[in-house]
Amino acid sequence: MTKPRIVVVGGGYAGATVARELDEVADVTLVEPKDHFVHASGTLRSTVDASWDKHVFHSLDNLLINGRIVQDSARLVTPERVMFTATSSIDADYIVLATGTSYPFPAKFIEERAWVARSRLDRQREALAQASGVLIVGAGPVGIELAGELVHAFPGLKVTIVDRNTEILHAEEYTPELREELMRQLGLAGVEFVLGEVLGYMPPVDVGVFEDFKVATSAGTEISAQIWFRAYGNKQESDYLDAQLGAARRHDGRIRVEPTMQVVGFDNVFAVGDVNDVAETKRAHTAMVQARVAAKNIKAMIQGQEPTFRYMPRPGRIILPLGPTGGASQIELPDGSHKVVGAHETAELKGHDLMAGPIVRLLRNEESAA
Numbered sequence: 344m345t346k347p348r349i350v351v352v353g354g355g356y357a358g359a360t361v362a363r364e365l366d367e368v369a370d371v372t373l374v375e376p377k378d379h380f381v382h383a384s385g386t387l388r389s390t391v392d393a394s395w396d397k398h399v400f401h402s403l404d405n406l407l408i409n410g411r412i413v414q415d416s417a418r419l420v421t422p423e424r425v426m427f428t429a430t431s432s433i434d435a436d437y438i439v440l441a442t443g444t445s446y447p448f449p450a451k452f453i454e455e456r457a458w459v460a461r462s463r464l465d466r467q468r469e470a471l472a473q474a475s476g477v478l479i480v481g482a483g484p485v486g487i488e489l490a491g492e493l494v495h496a497f498p499g500l501k502v503t504i505v506d507r508n509t510e511i512l513h514a515e516e517y518t519p520e521l522r523e524e525l526m527r528q529l530g531l532a533g534v535e536f537v538l539g540e541v542l543g544y545m546p547p548v549d550v551g552v553f554e555d556f557k558v559a560t561s562a563g564t565e566i567s568a569q570i571w572f573r574a575y576g577n578k579q580e581s582d583y584l585d586a587q588l589g590a591a592r593r594h595d596g597r598i599r600v601e602p603t604m605q606v607v608g609f610d611n612v613f614a615v616g617d618v619n620d621v622a623e624t625k626r627a628h629t630a631m632v633q634a635r636v637a638a639k640n641i642k643a644m645i646q647g648q649e650p651t652f653r654y655m656p657r658p659g660r661i662i663l664p665l666g667p668t669g670g671a672s673q674i675e676l677p678d679g680s681h682k683v684v685g686a687h688e689t690a691e692l693k694g695h696d697l698m699a700g701p702i703v704r705l706l707r708n709e710e711s712a713a
Contacts (some may be wrong), residue, residue, distance in 0.1 A: 346370040347645055350425045350435040353580075353624035354380060355614030356405065356474040357630040358441030363406055365639035368645060372433055374417055374425060379403065379457040380706055383450070384627055385697045387489050388462055388667075389658030390449040391471060391496035396464065398697070400457040401706045414455070417442075421585045422609050428431055437641050440598060440606070440614040441634070442580035442669065444625075448550060448571045450485045459660035463551075470553035475501060476568035478558070481541065483513070486574030487525055489666025494532040494606045502534045503566050509539040516659065517673065520683040525663060528686065532665075537564050579618050588612065593620055602653035610644075613637040615702060623656035627698055631705075632657070662693040666709045 351362045354375030364371040380401040419426040426432040443625040454460040540560035548554040579596030597620040599607040604613040616630035640650030664670035670689035
């Protein structure tokens with residue numbers, strides 16, 4: 344009996360999980376442009392610590408036993424086909440969209456080969472070792488976490504964070520208590536905040552490149568540094584959808600899904616992880632749980648059953664490490680209220696290992712992956 348054809352587009356946390364879960368029951372093709380799995384939760388740590396490269400870049404060789412991995416990007420996806428060029432495509436009975444989001448370096452990489460990305464990180468760390476000042480534009484979670492990694496690895500480094508909003512972590516999901524604790528810890532480490540102001544012009548050098556520069560905000564605040572990073576610009580990767588699937592795409596690029604993880608209006612197309620519109624804090628763990636729900640429903644459909652497994656959004660959990668020993672976390676309690684915990688608890692939750700263990704188990708195809 345011919346196995347159903349399943350194409351998974353995107354090999355991050357969600358895509359790798361769903362591909363592995365379906366490998367024994369279907370003809371699985373995983374489409375991923377990078378030649379290695381990139382553990383995105385560890386990239387900011389790797390920016391300052393070379394020993395973390397081995398935790399960030401992982402081979403995909405052991406992920407699938409029966410299926411195959413195509414190192415390419417999907418240019419156009421229809422409900423039945425994934426196209427790479429005008430003449431190259433893969434037909435599918437089921438399609439899983441798991442393309443996540445893009446974000447500026449160093450939080451994420453555009454490099455498709457691991458050795459190229461690692462070389463860029465090597466150059467970045469060499470530049471940081473020479474720098475006396477770093478500018479971070481953006482006081483969202485990435486900017487805050489990056490600042491924490493920088494001051495932990497380079498205690499004498501002057502880090503300045505600029506944001507147009509009058510507070511860090513401006514989105515409504517963050518509590519004042521979380522903001523206060525993170526600002527307190529970063530302030531003690533010497534981080535300076537320029538809030539409620541925008542840069543009058545961007546630095547005249549590329550992101551991450553070492554070169555002395557000065558900039559000024561629209562309010563006249565002058566900032567001197569040798570390196571700068573852009574910590575804003577998160578974008579859902581869903582431009583590849585054809586006109587049919589595009590009907591399920593929201594204005595912000597997120598793809599509308601049912602609780603079964605099926606794309607609204609399409610029984611055989613699923614969207615998991617950061618690319619969908621599930622209303623919850625986007626985390627690696629929740630992306631992997633969504634992937635398992637999608638895989639269970641696809642297995643049921645292969646057997647002629649209805650897709651009855653439903654994903655319920657997880658209680659909000661925002662974990663923001665500031666290096667391996669600092670940070671703060673906001674945890675939603677059963678009654679809907681929030682609890683903020685400090686450096687020790689945050690280090691235990693994420694800061695020490697940044698989820699490296701579960702990712703290794705996933706990519707080794709071990710059943711205990713969480």
